Amino acid sequence: MNLRIPGPTPLPDEILAAHGRQIIDHRGTESQAMIKTITSLIKRMAGTPGDVFLMTSSGWGGVESILVNTISPGEQVLALTAGHFGDVFGKMASTFGANVTYLQFPDGHTIDPDAVSAKLRTMHDVKAVVMTHNESFTGAINPLQAIASSVRANSDALLFVDSVSALGAVETNMGEWGVDALSTASQKALMGAPGLALVAVGERAWAAHTKCKNPRYYWDWNTYRDNMKMYTTPSTTALTVIYGLARAAELIEHEGLPSVYARHERVAAFTRQRVRALGLELFARPNGYSPTLTAVSMPDGVNSDDVRTLARAGGVEFGSSWGRLQGKILRIGHMGQTSEADIDDAIEVLGDVLQQLKLR
Numbered sequence: 001m002n003l004r005i006p007g008p009t010p011l012p013d014e015i016l017a018a019h020g021r022q023i024i025d026h027r028g029t030e031s032q033a034m035i036k037t038i039t040s041l042i043k044r045m046a047g048t049p050g051d052v053f054l055m056t057s058s059g060w061g062g063v064e065s066i067l068v069n070t071i072s073p074g075e076q077v078l079a080l081t082a083g084h085f086g087d088v089f090g091k092m093a094s095t096f097g098a099n100v101t102y103l104q105f106p107d108g109h110t111i112d113p114d115a116v117s118a119k120l121r122t123m124h125d126v127k128a129v130v131m132t133h134n135e136s137f138t139g140a141i142n143p144l145q146a147i148a149s150s151v152r153a154n155s156d157a158l159l160f161v162d163s164v165s166a167l168g169a170v171e172t173n174m175g176e177w178g179v180d181a182l183s184t185a186s187q188k189a190l191m192g193a194p195g196l197a198l199v200a201v202g203e204r205a206w207a208a209h210t211k212c213k214n215p216r217y218y219w220d221w222n223t224y225r226d227n228m229k230m231y232t233t234p235s236t237t238a239l240t241v242i243y244g245l246a247r248a249a250e251l252i253e254h255e256g257l258p259s260v261y262a263r264h265e266r267v268a269a270f271t272r273q274r275v276r277a278l279g280l281e282l283f284a285r286p287n288g289y290s291p292t293l294t295a296v297s298m299p300d301g302v303n304s305d306d307v308r309t310l311a312r313a314g315g316v317e318f319g320s321s322w323g324r325l326q327g328k329i330l331r332i333g334h335m336g337q338t339s340e341a342d343i344d345d346a347i348e349v350l351g352d353v354l355q356q357l358k359l360r
Contacts, residue, residue, distance in 0.1 A: 001312075004346045005319040006136045006165060006293040008187035008194050009336035011244065015191055018247040019240050026239055032231035034246035038198075039228070041249040044257065046163075046182060046200040047173030053224040055197040056238045059164035062183030062197030064092060065219035066160050067130075070181070070208040073097025075127040078119065078157065080111045080147065084137035084323060089130045089162055096214055098127075107138045107325065108295070110288035113146040120154035127208070128158040133182075134166035139295030139331065140284040141166065148177040158204055164188060167198075168252070169264040169292045169335050174202055181205040189264070189292060189335040191252070192245040195238040251337075264291040267334045267343060274347040275332070278354065283329045292335035293319065299354070303327040307353050314349040 003010045011019070024030055039052040046052070055062055071077060077098040079090030082105040094100045103119045105111055111131060120126065129151050134141045144161065151159050161182040163172065168189030174182065180202045186192035201221060209221055223234040252260055268291045272282060275296050283295035298304050304327050308318050319331030330350075334343060 002316045002342060002345050002349075004333050004342070005317055006331050006333040007185075007335065009189075009191060009333065009338070011193065012191060012251065012337045014251065015244045015247050018243040019193060021240075021243050023239055026237040027232050031237060031239065031242065034242050035231040035233075035237070037246050037249050038242070039231070041252060042167075042184075042198050042200060045167055045172060047177075048175050048200050048202060050174075050203065051201045051221075051225055051228065053199045053201070053221065053228060054233055054237070054242075055199060055219070055224070056195060056233070056235065057197045058194065059162070059183055059185030059197050060088070060092075061219070062185070062199040063089060063162050065197070065199055065216070065221065066181045066183060066205070067093055067096050067098070068212075068214045068216040068219050069221045070158065070160075070205055070212050071096060071098050071128055072211070072213040074099060076101070076123065076125050078103060078123065078126050078129045080116060080129060080131040080142075081105070082109050082111050082138065082140060082142065083107055083132070083135035085132040085135055085162060089132060093128075093130055108140060108283045109285055110140050111142045111147055113143060113150040116147055116150040117154045120151065120157070123155075126155050126157040128160055129155075130160045130162075132162040133172075134163070134170070134290050134292055136165040136290070136293055136331070137325065138284055138329075139282070139290045139293050140288040141170065141290045142288070144172070144179070145177045148179055152178045158208060160205075165290075165292050165335065169261065171261055174200060186241055186245050190245060191248040191336045193241050195241040196245065261291075264335065267338050267340060268292070268294065270340045271332055271334050271343050271347075274343060278347065278351050292333070294332045294334065296330045296332065298328055298330065302354070302357055304330040306357065307350070310353040310356060311349050314352060316346045316349040318346070318350070
């Protein structure tokens, strides 16, 4: 099956083989060495000398850890959103007692840094701004560096980022840009299996942590920091995921981060070219095309769920849509070790499916 969903991604053979190893001591020297390899790479990907924690959970577990370690009930949070995952970040902050204000943009659009500046100038005592870097609901990537600049110029707010479908595919620099914490996950551009959140924490987020009144136990950064001094985790490490992710880190280091980023851009551009050749329109706006997935608008009278069903019979699994975009778009994942040949095969099947539906 040609898996073209926006994660989990297909595993390269070397990583797949790594997952088949026998279990080892999750606090032994071999496990520690693998965790050190992984965290070293994540620090470089995130552009931070600060802490990186490995948490056995989905990427959203990492996002939740950011909130419960920094935001107290009643504090002001500005949620920037241009799609489903941005919405979820804001809702999660509300769940833990934050007073959340939303700055919303239409699906397919990107967050406007000037609008962020204008909004912040009307607000007072904003503790944090939360946002999704790459909105995989719509196939649009937000201009994180420019948004961070707007936040810094107009407030003292912390900036927290859901980078689940971005980190590892697009250049990110927490330290230079002013991002205070972010969460990503093992199963996207990092080329691992699902099961790990990876959270990078800056100094300003740690300062907020000392004053935060939200309860936490499993997510408490203090315990993760204490364990990371020995390259271990507070609870049992997801060892099989660690095996694969450590091998993925070696492959990424061998290729080099600039080449990895360039490859994602190249394959994304190829995907858009092939989609347009079928006469289809892209859902995201031109200034925000994602390097990790492409969302395709369906022609009138065509439901993307029907397309997915027929494509699956042809050996290709495209990404689903849901909620307000149910049936309206098709999502094509191209993060991780995806080649033009993988995309070519998928688009050929997509063209055949559209022809079948046209002839019905």
